Amino acid sequence: MIVDYHTHTSLCKHGEGDVEEYIRKALALGLDEIGCSEHMPMPDGFDLRHRMSLEEYYASYAPRISVLAEQYRGRIAVRRGLEAEFLPGADAWIEKFIEENDFDYVIGSVHFLGKWGEVKPLFHAEYSEQEIERLHIEYFEAICASAMCRRYDIIGHCDLIKKFGIRSTPKIEESCREALKAIRSEDIAIEINTSGLRKAEQDTYPGKKILQWASDLNIPLTIGSDAHKPEQVGLFFDRAVALVEEFGRGRISLFERRQRTEVRISRLEAA
Ligand SMILES: [Zn+2]
Numbered sequence: 001m002i003v004d005y006h007t008h009t010s011l012c013k014h015g016e017g018d019v020e021e022y023i024r025k026a027l028a029l030g031l032d033e034i035g036c037s038e039h040m041p042m043p044d045g046f047d048l049r050h051r052m053s054l055e056e057y058y059a060s061y062a063p064r065i066s067v068l069a070e071q072y073r074g075r076i077a078v079r080r081g082l083e084a085e086f087l088p089g090a091d092a093w094i095e096k097f098i099e100e101n102d103f104d105y106v107i108g109s110v111h112f113l114g115k116w117g118e119v120k121p122l123f124h125a126e127y128s129e130q131e132i133e134r135l136h137i138e139y140f141e142a143i144c145a146s147a148m149c150r151r152y153d154i155i156g157h158c159d160l161i162k163k164f165g166i167r168s169t170p171k172i173e174e175s176c177r178e179a180l181k182a183i184r185s186e187d188i189a190i191e192i193n194t195s196g197l198r199k200a201e202q203d204t205y206p207g208k209k210i211l212q213w214a215s216d217l218n219i220p221l222t223i224g225s226d227a228h229k230p231e232q233v234g235l236f237f238d239r240a241v242a243l244v245e246e247f248g249r250g251r252i253s254l255f256e257r258r259q260r261t262e263v264r265i266s267r268l269e270a271a
Pocket residue numbers: 083109111156157
């Protein structure tokens with residue numbers, strides 16, 4: 001069994017292609033499930049350059065995935081996912097949106113530090129050397145809080161902060177391990193996100209060190225490409241499968257209607 005649980009489409013404004021092109025690519029690769037996890041709508045036109053609007057969610061994303069899931073039934077399972085934000089100060093809005101809609105799974109991702117109204121973005125931003133070290137701790141503290149709010153099924157790219165360069169101090173490691181403990185105690189999965197292999201980091205999110213700590217805690221794993229183009233579906237999954245074998249006892253979590261099951265992972269034959 002092999003799946004790709006992290007994909008975006010043109011609806012996120014910085015991706016390309018229609019959701020059906022992603023499904024077709026997944027089918028061609030021999031994936032058993034494809035999860036669509038578009039960036040969630042946010043209130044007040046927040047960060048609209050990188051996400052669908054509420055109107056687009058209701059008019060396009062939600063109905064289209066339902067239609068396609070039906071259309072492809074028996075050939076590939078199409079899951080309705082969401083990449084949700086974790087952003088203190090917008091919690092009530094985020095929570096309500098998730099509760100009011102039917103998802104197979106919700107990925108919780110930290111793309112902004114700080115709080116609603118005074119966010120520090122992790123994309124298209126530059127920070128000084130001193131700030132970066134502090135941001136690492138803030139980032140893992142946010143990951144910890146995102147696990148403890150019990151709103152998400154999967155924690156997305158849990159060491160994304162390394163995009164600014166890996167920093168490792170005892171304090172940073174401690175905050176990371178605290179976050180993993182919270183993920184374990186809330187029984188949440190983390191993803192092995194292969195998109196870092198397409199970027200300067202040349203590494204998965206998270207990398208091996210964190211995966212080892214996660215493995216020591218028996219944290220469940222999922223895998224996702226974070227594809228922003230149809231051809232990126234399943235990209236570098238040979239690496240992801242090897243990591244699941246090494247750090248996840250060869251098992252991945254599947255989600256349907258927010259219920260988790262675990263299955264043995266298989267290789268992607270067409271990769
Ligand atoms: Zn993300």
